[in-house]
Amino acid sequence: MQTELEGMKELIVEQKKENENRQKSLAKKETELTNKAKELKIKDRDLASLETQVKNNIASARTPIVATLSTSKSNQSAKANNNESASPSANPTARANGNAAIAAGYRVLGTPYVWSGKSPGGFDCSGFVSWAYGQAGYSIPSSTSGLAGIGTKVSSSNMQAGDLVFFNTYKTNGHVAIYLGGGQFLGAQSSKGVSVVSMNNPYWKSRFTGHVRRLN
Structure with missing residues (x-):
């Protein structure tokens, strides 16, 4: 006994030791x-914040932007000499199409770069x-060299949502994207795919020389 x-x-x-080990494991x-x-x-x-941001950007992109005409003769003269727009586009249809292009772009955020x-x-x-821009009813080139000469040249100080912005990457005007306003652009980036990027990003800021085109 x-x-x-x-x-x-x-x-x-x-058994006591085994229970203690189980308790520690649990x-x-x-x-x-x-x-x-x-x-x-x-x-x-974070996802909720990103979703809210994207929804706000889409709503902003779909909101018509009021265009104004400049009556300044000096501005008209400068525009004729430099082929640049010294004031916002006076074509509401073009502005609406630019917003539609941005809205289409937001729908494919995250698409990989190919x-x-x-x-x-x-x-x-x-x-x-x-x-x-094809989704907005525009038929435009699909190469940076072709896009660099379409529409009207615009001063970088007068950039508006929907304008095309160019960057000198592997060549002059080697990268193109759609300006969103607020110092941001939407484009297909080799590292992130379709995404929103700040113009103040050191990489892009150093490669932006002010080449901007506006579709009429």
Whole structure:
């Protein structure tokens, strides 16, 4: 009986140790689950913020922008000499089409970058711009060299949402995107695909020389 009691004591001790180990394991798993829950909450909050931002940008892009005419003779003379618009576009239809192109672009945010891509399956920069304006009823070139000469040249100080902005990357005017206003542009970037980027980003700021075109 003494031997049996000692065996039972050893069994109880082993079971106690096993229970303690299980409790430690459960506590560790509980901590891991708590941390994961916190991470998911943060991700959900970030996604909600991004969704709100995208919705606001789309609403802004779809809001008609009131165009005004400049009656200044000096401005008209400068425009004739430099082939630049010294004031906002006076064509409401062109402005509405620019907004429609932006709205189309937002619908394909995140589309991967594909060299020579011209469809929602994959875009390069000029292919994206050509496609977006195609959704707005414009038939424009799908190369940066072709896009660099369309419409009207605009001073960078008068940029408006819907204007085409060019950057000197691997060549002069090697990258093109659609200006959104507020110092941001929408385009197909080789690293991020179709995305919204700040003009103040050091990389793009150093490559923007002020070449802007406005579709009439």
